[in-house]
Amino acid sequence: MKKGTTFSLEAAVSIVGIISLSLCIFYFPGLAQETADRFPEFSGLQYPVLIGVYATAIPFYFALYQALKLLNCIDRNKAFSEEAVKTLKHIKYCAISISVLYAFGSLLLFFENALHPGVVIIVATVIFASVVIALFSAVLQMLLKNALDIKSENDLTV
Template sequence: MERGSTLLLKLAILFIGLVILALCIFGLPALALEAGRNDPDFARWLYPILITMYIAAVPFFIGLYQALKVLTYIDKQKAFSELSVRALKRIKYCAIIISGLYILSLPLFYCLAQQDDAPGIVVIGLILTFASIVVATFAAVLQRILQEAVAIKSENDLTV
């Protein structure tokens, strides 16, 4: 695979990482301050959700780093290696951790929606949960396929 084809993906991953980092640094604190000023009861339910989002940011960035490693392995012609399988496994675990965190915080989303009388807030929690479940499933499928490809490659290397 040419280096240019992975360069676009690397840039996309870096852009996503920068956007999420900017939201963590500027967006979430501004949201918390505004909520605290306007409605303290609303803030009581919002703060635990924001803390969950900050905690979920850690495995998110670990997963992004692992995705960059996979793209680097592809550039180095090591796509079908045990290193790529391990990176995909870490991406899967990071996505599972993120979905678990949001599943645990869904009651908080519900209470926040009841407080603000906005049922769309629960949908946001569900989207965050199911998006990470989809990523975990996709990473697991890719990991299994790549594991089988690595096994076939090692058999062929031993045959020759």
């Protein structure tokens, strides 16, 4: 493949990373403080919720890094390699961990009687998107693994 054919995808992944990082740094702390001021009965949840959001940012950024590695593999004509299978496996595990962390956090909010219907919609959307990404990564990982197995069998028969 020509160098740079995946440039638009790399740019999109980078833009998503920059926007989410700026949200984590500038927007979420102010939103948490404003929510704690507006609803003082839930002010004790301000820092646990922020810690939960930041904890899910770790696998999110690792998945973005793995996506950039996968796009780099595609640029180097190594889309059908063990490295690509490994990056898809990492993306799958990151998506699963994000959905588990959000499910655990929503359970904690439920037991604190702080699970607002708007929060339920956001949490359900994040969990659903993470599960879809995990399933898609698993399917692609299986397909690439099967293609590598067929390629190695063909190399042995020649």
